[in-house]
Structure formats: structure tokens, C-alpha cells
Amino acid sequence: MLRTICSFLFVVIAWCTVEPIDAIAQQENNPPVVKILDPINKSSYDLNSQMRYRIKVSDKEDGESEYDEIAGNEVFLEVRYLLDAAKVSMLSKIDPKGLELMKKSNCFNCHAFNGKLIAPSFTEIGKRYPQNASNIERLAKRVLEGSTGVWGSASMPTHPELSVQESRDIISWILENAQNPDLNYYTGTEGSIKLKSRDGSVQKGAFMLSATYSDHGAKNSSKQSLTTKDVILLYVK
Numbered sequence: 383m384l385r386t387i388c389s390f391l392f393v394v395i396a397w398c399t400v401e402p403i404d405a406i407a408q409q410e411n412n413p414p415v416v417k418i419l420d421p422i423n424k425s426s427y428d429l430n431s432q433m434r435y436r437i438k439v440s441d442k443e444d445g446e447s448e449y450d451e452i453a454g455n456e457v458f459l460e461v462r463y464l465l466d467a468a469k470v471s472m473l474s475k476i477d478p479k480g481l482e483l484m485k486k487s488n489c490f491n492c493h494a495f496n497g498k499l500i501a502p503s504f505t506e507i508g509k510r511y512p513q514n515a516s517n518i519e520r521l522a523k524r525v526l527e528g529s530t531g532v533w534g535s536a537s538m539p540t541h542p543e544l545s546v547q548e549s550r551d552i553i554s555w556i557l558e559n560a561q562n563p564d565l566n567y568y569t570g571t572e573g574s575i576k577l578k579s580r581d582g583s584v585q586k587g588a589f590m591l592s593a594t595y596s597d598h599g600a601k602n603s604s605k606q607s608l609t610t611k612d613v614i615l616l617y618v619k
């Protein structure tokens with residue numbers, strides 16, 4: 383009898399402990415896998431070489447980039463020139479707040495970091511507005527409320543999903559980084575990049591390529607979004 387009661391209790395306890403774990407497992411979000419396939423890590427190139435890049439993204443919930451299940455404009459590639467390749471280990475592994483917010487918003491659909499799309503590039507915006515408190519306030523307000531007629535006839539939509547502080551964080555990041563000639567951003571799982579440095583006379587150094595993808599969380603709840611970054615290094619010949 384005691385044995386029966388004990389085994390009954392054991393089953394009840396086992397059921398009680400297993401059930402919640404199971405429920406959590408169902409909502410769990412798996413991190414994406416991001417891999418730069420081309421170019422090859424630690425290979426050497428001449429400065430100013432133009433090359434194709436390819437990034438593979440696999441996410442248990444969102445799908446596979448190979449099957450076009452990942453939106454190209456949600457995959458980012460940062461190309462950063464470093465005079466000293468050893469500095470790579472000193473760079474932060476996570477994106478600064480402003481950049482992270484921009485990647486999760488729709489900014490890069492219309493603005494290129496440096497290049498022509500329907501909106502002015504962030505490099506052009508950085509050139510026009512020096513980094514100071516009044517420009518940060520002015521532009522943060524424009525991003526929230528939308529803008530038209532400053533650069534041409536195309537308009538920027540409002541961004542009610544951003545808070546005032548988030549908009550300020552974004553603008554601070556743009557005004558601080560967008561004019562850095564050693565930095566560039568590309569969107570898409572494949573494309574073409576050029577290995578440029580600030581100073582054309584310098585013939586050494588390395589390029590750090592970092593690919594990121596932020597997933598859509600479990601059941602499309604972006605609150606649980608997870609980001610993966612893959613980093614490779616290319617040396618200047």
C-alpha cells in the first residue's frame with residue numbers, strides 16, 4: 383500500500399515539475415545562427431578591392447535565408463577599417479543602443495549609411511548637422527514627427543513607436559558615427575563591398591566585417607528578440 387502511495391506521489395511530483403518546464407519550452411525562442419560565408423575569415427586583400435559578400439542566416443522560428451524566409455533588410459553587415467588589427471578584441475561585441483534601435487526600426491529601408499537611396503544618406507545628414515545638443519533635439523523631433531521639404535520632395539513618415547529618448551539615442555549615434563570614413567553598413571544577405579580606408583596612403587591594417595540578425599522572438603513577439611553577430615577579419619596585403 384505504502385509503495386502504491388509513494389509511486390502515486392512520485393508520478394504527481396514528476397508531472398508537476400515537468401509540466402511547467404514543458405510550457406516554457408513551447409514559448410522558448412532559439413537564437414539565430416549567422417555566418418559570413420564569403421569572404422573567408424583571415425584572408426588577405428589589396429586596399430580598394432571590390433568583393434562579393436554572402437551571409438547565411440538560420441533561425442528555428444523565422445526560417446532560412448537560403449529559402450528566402452529571412453527579410454534581406456533585416457540582415458546587416460558592418461565593415462570597419464582598423465589600422466591595427468589587434469584592436470579588434472577591444473571593440474564591443476554588442477551594438478550601441480542607437481544603432482540597435484535603428485536596425486530594429488525601418489530607417490535602413492530608405493536611408494543608406496553612405497550612398498543614395500530615396501532618403502539622404504546618414505553620412506550626408508552628419509555633414510549637414512554637426513554633433514551638438516540642439517541638432518540632436520531638432521532631428522530627434524523630426525524622426526518622431528516625420529519630415530518633408532528639408533532635402534527634397536520625398537517625405538519621412540512619423541515614428542510613433544519610438545520614445546523621445548530612443549529617438550535622441552538614434553540621432554546621437556548617427557551624428558557621432560555617420561561621418562566616420564572607416565565605417566560602412568550594408569543591408570542584405572549578399573552584395574558587393576569595397577575595402578576602403580580613411581587615408582589612401584596607408585597600406586596596412588585590417589577590415590572587421592560583422593554580420594548581425596535580430597530574430598522576431600517566439601510567436602512573432604519582438605520583445606523576446608535575440609541577436610547574433612558573426613565577425614571575421616580581412617587583412618590588407
Ligand code: HEC
Pocket residue numbers: 484487488489490491492493500501502507521524525529530531532533534535536537538539541552553
Ligand atoms: C519611408 C522612408 C523613410 C524611413 C523609413 C525613414 N526615413 Fe528618415 N528621411 C526620409 C526622407 C525622404 C527624408 C528627407 C525629408 C525632408 O526632406 O524633409 C528623411 C530625413 C531624415 C533625417 C534628416 C531630417 C532633417 O530635418 O534634415 C533624419 C535624421 C532621418 N531621416 C532619420 C531617420 C531615422 C533615424 C529613421 C528610422 C527610425 C528614418 N529616418 C526612417 C525617409 C525615411
